[in-house]
Amino acid sequence: MDDAWTLVHDGLDLSREGLREALCTLGNGRFATRGATPEVNGSRTPGTYAAGIYNRLDSVVAGRTVTNEDMVNLPDWLPLTFATPGSEWFRPERVALLAYRHELDLRHGVLVREVRWCDGHGRTTRVRQRRLVSMADPYLAALETTFTAENWSGPMRVRATLDGRVSNRGVARYRGLRGDHLTGHATGAEDGLAWLTARTRCSRVTVALAARIDAGIPGSRPSPAADQVSSEHVLHLACGEPVTIAKIVALTTSRDPTGHDPRSSAVGRVRRAPSFEDLLAGHAAAWERLWRRARLDVDGTRLSRAVHVHVFHLLQTLSPHTAELDVGVPARGLHGEAYRGHVFWDEMFVQPWLSLRFPETSLGLLRYRWRRLPQARAAAREAGYEGAMFPWQSGSEGGEETPTAHLNPASGRWLPDHSRLQRHVGLAIAYNVWQYYLATGSMPPWCAELFLDIARFFASLATLHGDRYEIRGVMGPDEYQAAYPGAATPGLANNAYTNIMTVWLLMHAREIAALAPELVPTAAERARWDDISRRMRVDFHDGVISQFTGYADLLELDWARYRGVRRLDRALEADGDDVNRYKASKQADTLMLCYLLTADELTGILERLGYPVQPGLIPRTVSYYLDRTSHGSTLSAVVHAWVLARSNRAQSWRFFIEALNGDIEDVQGGTTAEGIHLGAMGGTLDLLQRCYLGLELRPDGRLRLDPLLPGRFGVLSMPILHHGRQIFIDADHDEVRVNGVARRTYTPEEVITAGDGDLGRRITRCRERLGLTRELVAERADMSSGYLSYLEEENPGTVDAGALHRLSDALRTTVDELLGGGAGRPAPPGHGRCAMRTAPWRW
Known part of the structure; x- marks a missing residue:
């Protein structure tokens, strides 16, 4: 085997x-x-x-x-x-x-x-x-x-x-x-x-x-x-x-x-x-x-095996059978009892990959959230807000399932748990609605309703202080920072991730509303959303984006003393100290902005807010927080591999390998036994497609590809389902190909032609009759051997018309013969019949 x-x-x-x-x-x-x-x-x-x-x-x-x-x-x-x-x-x-x-x-x-x-x-x-x-x-x-x-x-x-x-x-x-x-x-x-x-x-x-x-x-x-x-x-x-x-x-x-x-x-x-x-x-x-549908080919046995492990466990938890159920994305899969099987924000790392392969499953996961919209609306009203406030930990009914206390194994003490203040879980849900729309071109009205109610909640969280809107009393993704040192109540002000993604949310709410006219917010509501999206507060210090207001006043940690300690919160509490006093992060927080947004999107939002973007802001911010992160979450390596992909490919690769082997080698020291980390597994797969492959989905239905593979990669190949069409993408260090054709953009309107399920077998039969290897035929047809393997092995229902003509030439046959011949079969549009060559072939 x-x-x-x-x-x-x-x-x-x-x-x-x-x-x-x-x-x-x-x-x-x-x-x-x-x-x-x-x-x-x-x-x-x-x-x-x-x-x-x-x-x-x-x-x-x-x-x-x-x-x-x-x-x-x-x-x-x-x-x-x-x-x-x-x-x-x-x-x-x-x-x-x-x-x-x-x-x-x-x-x-x-x-x-x-x-x-x-x-x-x-x-x-x-x-x-x-x-x-x-x-x-x-x-x-x-x-x-x-x-x-x-x-x-x-x-x-x-x-x-x-x-x-x-x-x-x-x-x-x-x-x-x-x-x-x-x-x-x-x-x-x-x-x-x-x-x-x-x-x-x-x-x-x-x-x-x-x-x-x-x-x-x-x-x-x-x-x-x-x-x-x-x-x-x-x-x-x-x-x-x-x-x-x-x-x-x-x-x-x-x-x-x-x-x-x-x-x-x-x-x-x-x-x-x-x-x-x-x-x-x-x-x-x-x-x-x-x-x-889930095929994802990379070079090397060990690397391939780790990728297969991640796909395998993701599909065992979230298969097409899941689409029929009323369930969310359990953070530890169906593999163990850690986190009590609850649903957090891990769907944000999982669903972008699913939406491009199993959109029906991804839609089912969104429906889990939509079915709990009444509970989220009630929670928002009870807290004094509008819209829908989703819980940090969700289970069966949609109420807040986050425990009020947790055990620190290092000290044996039960401590207050304030993580329910991570309101940003709603941003993850909205982000997945948008990703589903980009992948499928579909926006069911109930998805738009979900998105707009989340927008209402975050707009109501923002209150005007002076000439800026602020969001106070929340936690960001960094679970170490739950409160100000010595504060009587938990929560932080102006977490940069929460504030900037709220601006992103309110900007996209206009586009979502246009797709669901019956749900269009009132003119007053739209005006307030626009005002918030132009005057939200973001803090800066030392030439970088501040994680939250007051972050600059925290102490620097003696990192040499705690070298290799991933759970600093537990270690410091056991020592009688408090991690809230230090510039120390469990995982990416501010840097999550660079994970979800392109550099142009992030700088565009800051400029919209009236903050001048100094040269080098993003790389300085990445470097600053990387030096102050203990990586106490498996998600941290995923995010850091992503944000370093364009600036430090060697370091990005190291984080990618850590994330890929996180559960296989149990890098967190005993946590995998309690259940695999589904978000990290989904995140590595999404990293391969949207980061290293540079796959960008655009609202106009186009795909944009800008690959930058790590030096140790040879070829990266995968099929995806985009706007209902299956296409095959593969890239190496020289070029990227879509359906065997070198290109950087693709639109759903491009000409493809239908096969009949036997196309792959006909290609194989023709190739073997001529005694040619896949590699040689692929070279002569100006396509990758990965795409030719895909055609032969998967028998896709559709194929790029131009690639099919080049392939018929390489195999000394006709397009009609490859498509099964037979009277009445129309030739692919725009090409006419490819005649059988009669002159001797020279290879």
Whole structure:
């Protein structure tokens, strides 16, 4: 198998099992299961999470009652263990392991485990397991186990279980909080099928699992207990002959749109489910379709593998199945319980990539926000503002789910949490509405309503002080800076990111209103928005943009003392100090402006506000804050790689590699085990397309490409879906090509022609008949080999007409023949028929 498509974990390292489990999570956008071992042992952290299933519990913390809403850890469908004669049930940490390996097949979405062990009687057995969470049928999952006795023959006992004895215990610092979200367990058996149901305590969502065991021989009748149900099977192994058992599982909930009830639905689905091999075939085919749209080619096996890992986990959390659900973008995916499964602002890093490949999924995520518009409007009214105020942490209902206290593991103290003051989450939602419009050319009225209500909120946040509008009492993206030193109340004044992006928001609100005439704001409202967008306050100091008013008065930190410490807030608090006293950032804050806006956009806004932009302002600002950032968030490396791409390519590359390997190598030191960082993964993919490729989407429907690849890149290639048309972009250090044609701009009106699904096969047949390599044909057709590979392998429905004519010449055939021939097929417009050459060819 190509190493670029395989993530391997060799050996058993109990200290890193949590990391491996998170990275080996399998999901389909509806639910996901961590890569925990099927046999129960003390080192595993099982987790199955369904998108949008939350529950609320009260806990007593530091003498007071706090309420937290969590994404619920659902009953465990995985448990399956085995025993050789006279031995205990297999546990990898208790036996003599001869081989132990996990391989995650990223192309097909399959986790493979290979185990070889010797029991206490000298018997050596090989076990191979394959696991999937079906991307074809989002209700099904399966585990296949194949045993091979290498030096013995005899019975192998197997026990399969559905286990409801789970709780939210996946994050150590949350273990002082309640995690017993499930209650009302029931189990049973029906026609040899086992089932288990449970209900969330507060939200009252019923969850059902049903399992079928395919072993070729009858097993014991499932034995129901109060909160688990098991069946035992005896497989007769002959030396050297493999024997297979498969566990097919269905997971349903009371939130599903169809089904009489979850239990009968789960039982019916698992009864009708095909064999493991057929499930695998449909699942692999579904992944193949996803990869056609998500293809992103870079040079080098290690780099390609890391990119594939990011695409893979993004699509396992946010697949086309997600579009049908009422869910947002959980910051840690469906991979663990960190941040309690809440939705923050990570969608801003994820959706620009999705909108150009899976716009229906991106639209579904925007709909999650729109459905919570009434709650956001109520929150704004309650706080004394207009429009819609979205919460920093969102869950099931759209209320503010940010905890009021958090535990500092470095000191063991519970501290106030003021991060709910990050009002800028609304700016992220509006930004994604705009990006969706640029990618698709579509602005549903409800999207315009969402955008305009966010604009109303930020306009009402701005109050006139002297001759400038100010926004006070907020936090920016830098979560270290929550208050002024010694202040009685939290919040900062005139955070530059919030203020400047508010100006951006109000400027674009005019364009959004023009797309939805029935929602046009009043003349007075439009006039005030315009006034704010010309007189918003921004502070400066030392020739750079100030992060907020008063930032210049903060102390400089002794960075040598805290070298390598990513979470300065925790370290300083443990030392009896306060990070609010220092010019120190957790992650990019002011520099987020350079991430979201081009240099021209940023300087244009500052000039609109009447601030003279001195030469070198942006690079000075980048350098200033880079020197004062601890990178305590995985998002920080993404943003810094972006903002340095044009000024310091070597440093940009280092940050990009850190972001790319952030979860794979667990650079934050233990956090990946609690769930992958979805925003950072989406951000690296968006960085490749919009930053390194220089892809700029314009309101007039044009694409502008201005690539500047890092020196270590060879070729960067990808298909995107722009205004309903799939186009292929690839670039190297010399030029950029769209559909095989060198160009810097592209418009949806450009001539392309339709294929019939067999174009790729015809190209391959012609090329092989002539005995030509892809590289040679691509050279003769004046296109990249990546684009030719795309045509041959993906069979696109449309292709650039000019490229098709050049290709027909290179292959000594005609356009009609490549398009399938046949009478009545019109030639691509503007070209006429490309005649078959009769003169000898010279290569």
